[in-house]
Amino acid sequence: MKKNLLLLLLFSNILFASNNDSQLTGKKVFQTYCWGCHHQTAMAFGPPFNQIANKRTKAEIEAYIASPKSMYKAFGYKRTVMTQLDLNATELDLISDYILSFKGKK
Numbered sequence: 001m002k003k004n005l006l007l008l009l010l011f012s013n014i015l016f017a018s019n020n021d022s023q024l025t026g027k028k029v030f031q032t033y034c035w036g037c038h039h040q041t042a043m044a045f046g047p048p049f050n051q052i053a054n055k056r057t058k059a060e061i062e063a064y065i066a067s068p069k070s071m072y073k074a075f076g077y078k079r080t081v082m083t084q085l086d087l088n089a090t091e092l093d094l095i096s097d098y099i100l101s102f103k104g105k106k
């Protein structure tokens with residue numbers, strides 16, 4: 001009985017993990033493309049997400065990620081060193097919602 005329960009737990013864990021894997025989330029986009037330069041609430045090479053969320057709209061965030069080179073002046077930067085990433089519309093949507101979820105967080 002105990003063994004069965006363990007097996008069941010193990011099995012559901014595997015299911016959960018694989019299910020998780022196929023589902024793209026904002027956090028995954030963050031970990032794949034942004035984490036080297038941005039952190040959620042701490043300053044890294046680029047500004048933290050909570051700071052961005054406090055001053056930008058979703059449209060602004062998406063525009064910046066889509067093209068830092070055409071947006072950096074409007075955002076008040078003298079130059080840009082952010083990588084040009086070619087995210088698709090779904091990834092852009094997920095990552096900008098993820099950034100905005102840090103609004104007001106310390």
Ligand code: HEC
Nearest residue numbers: 033034037045046052061064068077079080081082083095
């Ligand atoms: C190579 C490092 C690097 C990577 C990778 C990177 N960024 Fe940036 N990002 C920066 C830096 C540095 C800035 C500050 C301005 C600049 O240099 O463009 C910035 C600025 C930004 C801004 C504008 C900040 C503001 O003032 O509101 C947003 C939004 C942003 N990054 C989002 C992202 C997202 C989302 C990803 C991943 C999909 C990402 N960045 C990947 C380095 C990076």
